[in-house]
Amino acid sequence: MDPFTVLTGTAAPLLRANIDTDLIIPKQFLKTLVRSGLGRNLFHEIRYDSDGRERPDFVLNQAPYRKASILLAGPNFGCGSSREHAPWALKDFGIRAILAPSFADIFFNNCFSNGLLPVTLPGEAIESLAACEGPLTIDLPAQQVRGGGQTFTFEIEAARKAVLLEGLDEIKRTEANLADITAYEARRRQEAPWLDIQKV
Amino acid sequence: MSPRTLYDKIWDEHLVTTRADGTSLLYIDRHLVHEVTSPQAFEGLREAGRPLRRPNAILSVADHNVPTIDREKGIADETCRLQVEALEANVASYGVPYLPLLDERQGIVHVVGPEQGFTLPGTTIVCGDSHTSTHGAFGALAFGIGTSEVEHVMATQTLPQRKSKNLRVRFEGALPAGLGAKDLALALIGRIGTAGGTGHVMEFTGDAVRALSMEGRMTLCNMSIEAGARSGLIAPDETTFAYLKGRPLAPKEALWDTALAHWRTLASDAQASFDTDVVLDVSALAPQVTWGTSPQWVTDVAGRVPDPDQATSAEDRQAMLRALEYMDLKPGTPIEDIALQAVFIGSCTNGRIEDLREAAAVARGRRVAAGIRALVVPGSGLVKRQAEAEGLDRIFTEAGFEWRQPGCSMCLGMNDDRLAEGVRCASTSNRNFEGRQGRGSRTHLVSPGMAAAAAVAGHFTDVRRLMGA
């Protein structure tokens, strides 16, 4: 996975609350067998009209934001379906960080599996970042967002930060615990023998 | 040991180790797999050359993009077919148990798991699907995960986790006749909002919950994700045990007794403390209908579409205006005056036998109103068979409903069961998001009885008026 350290880029404001994963990437694009290529369908229903033409009023169809690498969003971003196609689509479009007052749980986890940084900041901070001109810088080592002469500090759990900074493979990390897992399974077979499924 | 919640107990029992970085490695007992969120996970395993650790801990089935009509003829839509074929190839190559499309046990993953006895109290259950919370009805810690996590579980049978907070919902009083778990779920979400449960595992308690059947409990836990919770939980009791006994994958004989003894310990201790408590008196609750594009935008059937000018903040007002525009509704319109063009009865929320009985009781001897297309889609082949044995299919078809084969269907419209732009639908599913049932479609979430009542009336109406008549 690509590491995430310091990102400087254009931030697109999409401040409405409760943007769900159906809106981020609608169902018709979930039939894919791969992770790539979803960027053009990101926010499909609000980005294109029913004839497939771009809606000029949608932020990602406007000049500087076509190349946005940061998304400024409203509270409860990514609610709804667990589809990892949502972070895949964001990433494929070029978004590497999302700033919002709050995130839905599963989406939040899915970001880290894909080297995307979800930053939780108060709504006022996000609004004032949306109002400033020019690029934003997201400095993960320093846990800061800077732009338009402002600096905001954000919290991130140390383990999550390490995963992003080093681009760690989570499965490989867990494989370091294989002996623990095997021991647990042996114990569990004794304590809860009814859990073993032989055959469906 | 200090008093623990049910969530704490299940957590403790599944803790493999706490790592130096503070994350916990949680053991996963059961893994449900469907065609939409698994192809990239299998691909990841294959690319890394990793084996699948416990194939028998998985139950797989295709449900999201399967046809609900003439399925014997195969899947016409090519992308859908390729995805189902990919699942079949993957499960065959990794030796994963699979219920084929034409098998009578096929159905929506969250209907099938419990039916097969795959879902058991005190277990950890995951699936690449947010409505995995459904299985919490059995006192299992069940939650939705992304595809990378699906791969992680396939490879290691564990997941790195952070512990959530404990939230207790107490439904006080007895639910009035004609109301059900769907009304409880919607009323709760209306009260705490779609982010009200974020960061929490939600345990449902109270007499109204104890009185629910397993089907009702599944409906309630199903929608805990719509309140933002990681999982919903209901402590198992005699209702749970009676449901499970004799299910194909449930423990048998001596093992059943051993399991039962353990399951009886699965309740929150009396003194256990919860981070958050929500209490809802349900004794005077009325049937619930959503009017907006989020499940939290819900009101009584006797209510009206709210006025955005009454919103408490400028953002809320903006959001409500957008929702009303999308839904093509005017503030102040009585809910009962909202006319419909479609009705969908099904999904992992309300596609079980009891749901179909509830809808059929209303449909019996009546006709679907002119101009309405009404679909009944059983949650599984076994639900379908049971319904047919009880003659429910005939009640529905005689009333003018279409009787379909099992799957997710119009809950999200990945197959051909989609709504056209602008069509307004009373749906027993769980999400009324923009475009959920088809681009530009307008979804109102209701209980199965309310959906059937809307189908015959042509508009929303209090189902209690049609009961016992």
Ligand code: SF4
């Ligand atoms: S019925 Fe709907 S909510 Fe349930 S699993 Fe299928 S698509 Fe998801």
